[in-house]
Amino acid sequence: MRRRILVACACVSALVATACLSSRSSSSEPGTLAIATSFQPRTGLAIDTDDAFLLSKIGVAEPSVRAGIDGIPTAALATEWSRVDNTTWEFRLRPGVTFQDGSPLDAAAVVTALDYVTSVVSPPRAVEGVGIVATAQGDDTVRVTTREPDPILPLRLSSPNAAILSPAAYTSTPPNPMGTGTGPFVLTGNVSGTRAQLTANDSYWDSRPALNSVTVEFISDASSRSSALLAGDVDIAENLPPSSMNDLEARDDLNVFSYAAPRTISMFTNFNNPALADPRVREALERAVDKQMIVDSILEGAGEPATEVFGPAVAWGSNETPEAPSPDYAKALLSEAGFTESNPLELRLWTYGNGPSSPMSLLRYKTN
Secondary structure: OEEEEOOOOEEEEEEEEEEOOOOOOOOOOOOEEEEEEOOOOOOOOOOOOOHHHHHHHOOOOOOOEEEOOOOOEEEOOEEEEEEEEOOEEEEEEOOOOEOOOOOEOOHHHHHHHHHHHHHOOOOOOOOOOOOOEEEEOOOOEEEEEOOOOOOOHHHHOOOHHHOOOOHHHHHOOOOOOOOOOOOOEEEEEEEOOOEEEEEEOOOOOOOOOOOOEEEEEEOOOHHHHHHHHHOOOOOEEOOOOHHHHHHHHOOOOEEEEEEEEEEEOOEEEEOOOOOOOOHHHHHHHHHHOOHHHHHHHHOOOOEEEOOOOOOOOOOOOOOOOOOOOOHHHHHHHHHHOOOOOOOOOOOOOOOOOOOOOHHHHHHHHHHO
C-alpha cells in the first residue's frame, strides 16, 4: 500500500519558452514546428497507460468528452449526453467524423475502444472499478451503464485513456495509434521513444491545423531541453529549470512564459515498510523539512510551499500556509517511534530524472 504525504513539496510554476519565427535554422520549412517535451513514451504509446496523455497532448487522439478549464464536461467526439436512469447514460456522437485511416466514427467504434480500456488487466484510474459496459444504440448513440450510480461518468470519459481509436488499432496489442486517431495531427513516426513525427490531419472535423508538420523531441533532461532551445534546434521547450531563466530572458529571439501549474512535488510512502506504517514517523517526515527553503533554493522562487495535493493554481486548491518546520519536534517523534542516533531511520528514496527539481528536492530531504 502506498500513501502520498506532502514532505518536500512545492506548488511549482511551469516555465515554457518559445522561439520567434526567425530564430530556428533557416533549413526549417514554413509550416513546421519542433517541440522539446519532458515526458517520453514508456509503454509503446499504449492507450491504457499514462502514454495516452502524451497522445492527447500532441493532438493525435481524442475522447468522447472534454473537460473544460472549469471542470465542466464539454463536447468532443460526443456532442451531447443525458442520464437515462441512475446507472445508464447515453452519448450522441458528432456526425461526419472520420478516423485518420478513413473509417467512420460510429457507435460500434466507441464500444470497441471502451471495451478494450475497461477490460485490460490494470484499467486506467479514470475507469477502474466502475463497471462500465458500453453498447451501440444504432450508429450514432452509445449507451453506457455502470455498476453503481456514477454522476461523473462524462468526466471519466474525458480522460485521455478513454480516447477513441479506429477499430483497426485494436487488432494489435497494445492498440496502434499511428494513423488511427481522430485528432488534428497524424502520428507518422516514432523513433525508439526519442522523437515523434506528426503531419496535419487534412480531414480533421474541427478544421485543418495551420501547421503542416510537427516534430516532438522527447528530452528527459531539463538542461538539455533548454540547450536545444538556445541552440535553435527546437521552437518550443517546456518544463525548463528555473536556473535557465536569466539566459532565456536575455535572448531577444525568445519568449518566456511562466504560469502556476496544478502540480505538487510530493513523496509517496510505502506502508509495507513497518517504519512508515507508524504515523509518528510520517509526521516527523512532514515536519523535518523546510519547504520554503526548497522553494527558494531549488525552485529558485518558482513555486509555493504546499499543504495539500492541489495548490492555488486551481480554484479548489489550498491557500493555507504550512506549519513551520521543526527538526526538534521531528526528532522527538522519531525517538518515540524507536529511532535514535544509535538506531537511525533508514529509507530508500527513488525519484525520476525528467523533472528539473524532483531529484534535488529529494536530495534536500535526505540531507535533513
